Amino acid sequence: MRKDLLSWLLLAVWIFFFRPNGIELALGFAVMIIVPLTMRVLLRHSNTSIRFYDQMLKKLNDWIICFSIAGLLALSLSEVWLALGFALIWVAATVVIALHGFSQLALKGFRDAEEVLIYIGCIYLAVGGGWFLLSIGKASSFLHYSQTIIDLTAVHFHYSAFVLPIVCGMLGRSLRRMGSSMKSFPLLATGIIAGPILVALGIELGPPVEPILVLVYIFFVFWFALITIAYGLSLKGFKRVGLILSSLILMTTMVLSYLYSAGLAWAPVRLTIPDMVRYHGMANAFGFALIALWTWNALAPKNLHSVPLVPVSSLRGAKYVQDKLLVNASVKQTDALIDSWETYTNKHFDSTKLAPLVAEFHEQTHLFTMEAEVQWHKPFKWVQKPIRLLTKKMKQLHIPTHHAAMDGMIYTVLDDMNGRPQSNVWIRRTKEGEPIFTAAYSSHIREGIRYNNIGLPLPGGIMTGVLMPKNDEHNGLLLLGDGGSGDAGVYLSFGSFTMRTPIEETLHLIQVNSTTLRANHRLKVLGLSFVTLDYTIIKN
Numbered sequence: 001m002r003k004d005l006l007s008w009l010l011l012a013v014w015i016f017f018f019r020p021n022g023i024e025l026a027l028g029f030a031v032m033i034i035v036p037l038t039m040r041v042l043l044r045h046s047n048t049s050i051r052f053y054d055q056m057l058k059k060l061n062d063w064i065i066c067f068s069i070a071g072l073l074a075l076s077l078s079e080v081w082l083a084l085g086f087a088l089i090w091v092a093a094t095v096v097i098a099l100h101g102f103s104q105l106a107l108k109g110f111r112d113a114e115e116v117l118i119y120i121g122c123i124y125l126a127v128g129g130g131w132f133l134l135s136i137g138k139a140s141s142f143l144h145y146s147q148t149i150i151d152l153t154a155v156h157f158h159y160s161a162f163v164l165p166i167v168c169g170m171l172g173r174s175l176r177r178m179g180s181s182m183k184s185f186p187l188l189a190t191g192i193i194a195g196p197i198l199v200a201l202g203i204e205l206g207p208p209v210e211p212i213l214v215l216v217y218i219f220f221v222f223w224f225a226l227i228t229i230a231y232g233l234s235l236k237g238f239k240r241v242g243l244i245l246s247s248l249i250l251m252t253t254m255v256l257s258y259l260y261s262a263g264l265a266w267a268p269v270r271l272t273i274p275d276m277v278r279y280h281g282m283a284n285a286f287g288f289a290l291i292a293l294w295t296w297n298a299l300a301p302k303n304l305h306s307v308p309l310v311p312v313s314s315l316r317g318a319k320y321v322q323d324k325l326l327v328n329a330s331v332k333q334t335d336a337l338i339d340s341w342e343t344y345t346n347k348h349f350d351s352t353k354l355a356p357l358v359a360e361f362h363e364q365t366h367l368f369t370m371e372a373e374v375q376w377h378k379p380f381k382w383v384q385k386p387i388r389l390l391t392k393k394m395k396q397l398h399i400p401t402h403h404a405a406m407d408g409m410i411y412t413v414l415d416d417m418n419g420r421p422q423s424n425v426w427i428r429r430t431k432e433g434e435p436i437f438t439a440a441y442s443s444h445i446r447e448g449i450r451y452n453n454i455g456l457p458l459p460g461g462i463m464t465g466v467l468m469p470k471n472d473e474h475n476g477l478l479l480l481g482d483g484g485s486g487d488a489g490v491y492l493s494f495g496s497f498t499m500r501t502p503i504e505e506t507l508h509l510i511q512v513n514s515t516t517l518r519a520n521h522r523l524k525v526l527g528l529s530f531v532t533l534d535y536t537i538i539k540n
Helices: 002-018 022-044 052-062 064-076 080-108 113-136 147-158 163-178 185-205 209-232 237-266 273-299 323-328 356-363 380-394
Strands: 331-334 368-376 403-413 423-430 435-446 449-458 461-471 477-481 489-494 497-500 503-511 516-525 528-539
Touching (some): 002 022, 002 064, 022 080, 022 113, 022 147, 022 163, 052 064, 052 080, 064 113, 080 497, 113 163, 113 185, 163 209, 163 273, 356 516, 403 435, 461 503, 489 503
Antiparallel strands (some): 331 403, 368 403, 368 528, 403 423, 435 449, 449 461, 461 477, 477 503
């Protein structure tokens, strides 16, 4: 409360002494009131594992008043180089908020549209910080945009591009908590996220394209506003009034925006830029943004799906790939990749339904020999040579080009825990001794489900495949790392930073007869098949 009073007091003093114009007032209000209030909404509704960038956001929130004052000074000083110095301080704050959004998006991916909205909104703020810097630096002298357009772009990315996705994400959280259908929400989220880009393209291309793109954006904004009003009607008191009033203001300002862009294209200009700043800008700032943020701060819709902090192996490629593993780690030879599939039984997976040989492959791996037929898919087939040159040097992920008979040994690494059971490391080579990969097999449990947690050490980091076991329609085994099943996915870690990659991994293992298994191992990138390995696995 004291911080709020101080922020409003400083803003009032700044307005009284410096007499800012409309654009400066909008930016000053953003750095002093809107961004700090949005940060409070983010932190109040956070339900994520504490990570480095979350801690940075909390620290920033403690000292945000200092960054906001720097932003005001940047808007006030006539000496450009001094103003740029203070502007950089404000830009640093926007970057921290963007890193929070990026870190959560990188780890969680694009599963829940409402969360993607929130994280993209955070990322857009850093774009606003960049335009703020260009605005303070009078960038019209070296860009082909007018100073007014640069200033208004900075305003746009501090309001519409930042606040609107976040409050739309909060609406999505509330709808999900109510059990409402979310089938169309991803389309709405896509339109809200694309909106700032559409507006930017419209400004760049000008009439008659501009009003068309603005109209597309307005469609999604009206859609959001109408859903918000419908949700607001289910509430009581000031929460109902806040959501309905802010939505009506937003719809009104978007109509003004369209009248302006349409006037540029098809009629004498009836609304000027000063008119737009006065009516559209001020109403969005003091009406929609402020009222919506106050209301959502009170509603407190938390994320139902926390961002998982996936445990990763402590092994790193610089020391532990292939032969170096046996020198640098405390190991003992073992026979199996896992102890028993029985410990993986859950509502999605019944280990008793596995064919005997399917279960035995992971539980008594030393009894089996393997051969693989490898198929590289276009367009990755064209770059397999440079990829294999790199992987051969790393002695990791060195996937053969065609047929390969495989051999390997399994070791338990006694000092690789790091939030997981100890690892059984499978060192796999071709029969000729060429390294293929070193994989540390372990597991972790999330919400009652045990996942395979397989670490592949890389130079300076590690790739982790998190696979969810499922039964197929017969008695085979599916291991899914497709990003759509809880923690399942492929992650990349460097230092303390972990991100979910666009790689999808699936393994299907079936028993052919009393001595033979078939396995299909498929890797995809952004939905495109990268490489497929068809294994013939024979029990000795």
